Structures are given as structure tokens and as C-alpha cells.
Amino acid sequence: MPFLQGFGVGLLLMFIVGPVFFTLLNVSLSQGLKTAAALAFGIFVSDIICVVLCTIGSAEIFEQPSSRFIIGLMGGALLCTFGLRFTLHPKIKEPTEIIATKNTYYLAFAKGFAVNFLNPTVFAIWLSIIGVASGKYGYGAAYMVYMSGTLIAILLTDLLKAVFAQKLTGILKANRLTVLFRLVGLLMLFFGIRLFLKTVKEYW
Numbered sequence: 001m002p003f004l005q006g007f008g009v010g011l012l013l014m015f016i017v018g019p020v021f022f023t024l025l026n027v028s029l030s031q032g033l034k035t036a037a038a039l040a041f042g043i044f045v046s047d048i049i050c051v052v053l054c055t056i057g058s059a060e061i062f063e064q065p066s067s068r069f070i071i072g073l074m075g076g077a078l079l080c081t082f083g084l085r086f087t088l089h090p091k092i093k094e095p096t097e098i099i100a101t102k103n104t105y106y107l108a109f110a111k112g113f114a115v116n117f118l119n120p121t122v123f124a125i126w127l128s129i130i131g132v133a134s135g136k137y138g139y140g141a142a143y144m145v146y147m148s149g150t151l152i153a154i155l156l157t158d159l160l161k162a163v164f165a166q167k168l169t170g171i172l173k174a175n176r177l178t179v180l181f182r183l184v185g186l187l188m189l190f191f192g193i194r195l196f197l198k199t200v201k202e203y204w
Contacts, residue, residue, distance in 0.1 A: 006146035010153025019191045028165035036162035038105040042112025044155045050126045076196035083189030
């Protein structure tokens with residue numbers, strides 16, 4: 001069944017640990033589950049747009065060196081900015097101190113969208129998945145069902161990651177959460193620098 005096959009592929013993607021994972025972990029720990037859910041939906045929407053762009057052929061734009069260079073630099077800058085902020089200024093608050101507003105959710109949504117969409121690796125992953133799906137089912141209804149299963153699985157696993165991270169706040173004390181927070185920041189900084197270097201190396 002196309003949906004279950006696509007869903008299985010989506011489940012496998014949860015084992016890919018990258019910038020999106022650490023951003024999700026960070027937001028869930030620092031701003032609560034609802035804000036992390038907003039970020040997860042931002043990731044979900046960006047994935048949908050990636051799939052649509054790759055399916056209709058716009059992916060050729062992102063395969064051009066100049067386009068990859070611009071996107072790579074923007075993504076690297078974004079990750080480095082977040083990484084430095086989380087490392088140098090960790091803000092771990094108790095759940096009772098977290099006051100979320102609509103703007104908080106909008107910003108989290110935008111952050112999830114940007115971190116995911118500005119990562120060229122995301123397009124590469126979707127291109128490979130689309131290649132497999134289209135090879136099996138063409139681009140008809142079965143293909144859409146397959147891709148829907150993959151997208152839904154990614155959304156559900158991202159939400160589960162946010163729930164898991166939130167559980168850590170009840171286990172770890174504030175000082176240990178601060179250490180974890182800084183570690184997440186350093187990892188995001190690492191991914192940002194690596195994306196910068198990879199982008200420059202490919203372009204030149």
C-alpha cells in the first residue's frame with residue numbers, strides 16, 4: 001500500500017540527526033511543547049513546499065551551483081546565528097515562567113520553516129525519495145498517497161521528539177539543562193560552519 005510504504009520511509013528519516021532535530025530539541029526545552037509543535041508545523045509546511053517544488057521540476061533551480069551557493073550561505077548563517085545565541089545566552093525557564101503568545105508561535109513556525117527550507121540537504125533527500133516514489137507509481141494518485149504518508153510520518157515523529165525533549169525538563173535540573181542547551185547550540189554552530197564550508201567548497 002503506497003501510504004504505508006511512504007509512512008515507513010518517513011519513520012526512517014527520524015533517525016537523521018541534523019540541525020532541525022537540535023532546533024526542535026532546543027525550542028521544546030526552552031519554550032515549551034506548544035511552541036515546539038508550532039516549530040514542527042513550520043518544518044512540515046516547508047517539507048510540503050520542497051516536495052511540490054521538486055515534483056513540478058522547480059528543483060532544477062536548486063540544482064544550479066549559484067542557487068545552492070546562496071541557499072547554503074543563508075542556511076549556514078541562520079544556523080550559526082541560532083547556535084551562537086543558544087551557546088552564549090542559554091535561557092532555561094521553568095514551565096510556569098513560560099508565557100507564550102501568538103507571536104511566539106508565529107516566530108517558532110517561521111524558525112522551523114527557515115531552518116528546514118534553507119538546508120540544501122533537505123532538497124537532496126526529497127529528490128531521492130521522489131525518485132523512488134515516481135519510479136514505483138509515476139506521478140498519479142498513488143504517488144500523492146505515498147508522499148502524503150512520508151510527510152505525515154515526519155510530522156508525527158517531530159511532535160514525538162518535542163514531547164520527549166519536554167519530558168527531560170522533569171528529569172534534569174536547571175543547571176544540567178543549561179549545559180544541554182549550550183551543547184545543542186554548539187552542535188547547531190557545527191552544522192552551520194560545516195554547511196558554510198561545504199557550500200564554498202562546492203562553488204569553488
